[in-house]
Amino acid sequence: MKIKWLEWAQKLQAIAQNGLTYSENPFDIERYKQLRAIATEIMASYSNVEHxxxxxxxxxELGYATPKVDVRGAIFRDDTILLVKERVDGFWTLPGGWADVGESPSEAVVKEVYEESGYQARVIKLLAVYDRNKQGHPPLPFYIYxxxxxxxxIGGSPSSSIETEEVGFFPEGALPELSLGRVxxxxxxxxxxxxRQPDLPTDFD
Structure with missing residues (x-):
């Protein structure tokens, strides 16, 4: 279910950001700043985050507003899945994170898997492309795919990192407490x- 206040704030912020990027008229610039202030007020009021x-x-956030991209690696072994425990909240997630400029999505996820778990991996298939707002995650300020x-x-061994403190494989019926902002x-x-059904097509919203 959509969170309407989050949708409003994200859309207003995107309009304001795009307007501030392309507008030269000082009156329009002031209006877009006011629009950004409204988006800020909505986000701060409903999320209990400091204004x-x-x-x-x-x-x-500068330039034309586009969705941010979060990549996650699903690695299976003997009917279990690889998860890492986040230091920031103490909960578990698939290894992954933001895709960086200059990396393809597959390069980004391979890098994230190695950095967060110690394992070397290669990508087999894109399983899903989700709109984060439609997936039941707690709200975040930005629009995310x-x-x-x-x-x-293909190699490596389990190791912690500056972001993760544990690495493990878990069966579907015995998952640890998940970091719901991530997965x-x-x-x-x-x-x-x-x-279990490798012929399934890629999911998308």
Missing amino acids: SYVLDLFSR KLFFHCEL TPAQINRLFQHY
Whole structure:
């Protein structure tokens, strides 16, 4: 189910950001700043985040507004899936993170898997492209696409990192407490379906 206030704030912020990118008229620039202030007010009021933090976050976004891209690697072994425990919240997720400029999505997920788990992997298939807002995650200020890749291990060994403190494989019926901002139980269950039925087409919203 859509969170309407989040949808409003994200759309207003995108309009304001695009307007501030392309407008030269000082009156229009002031109007777009006011629009960004409204988006900030909505986000801060409903998310219980400090107004100044949200405004600073929005103000640092420059250029044409497009969705951010989060990549996640699904790695299976003996009917279990690889998860890493995040240091920031103490919960578990698929290895992954933001795709960086200069990396293809598959390059980004291979890098993230190695950095967060210690395992070397290669991408087999894109399993899903999801609109984060439609997946039941807690709200975030920005609009995000989530890309889930089926990967296979080709080397390495489990190790923690500056972002993760544990690495482990878990069966579908005994998952640890998940970091819901990053992955949901429904997504993990769907990835297991892809694992057991490799001919399934890529999911998308």
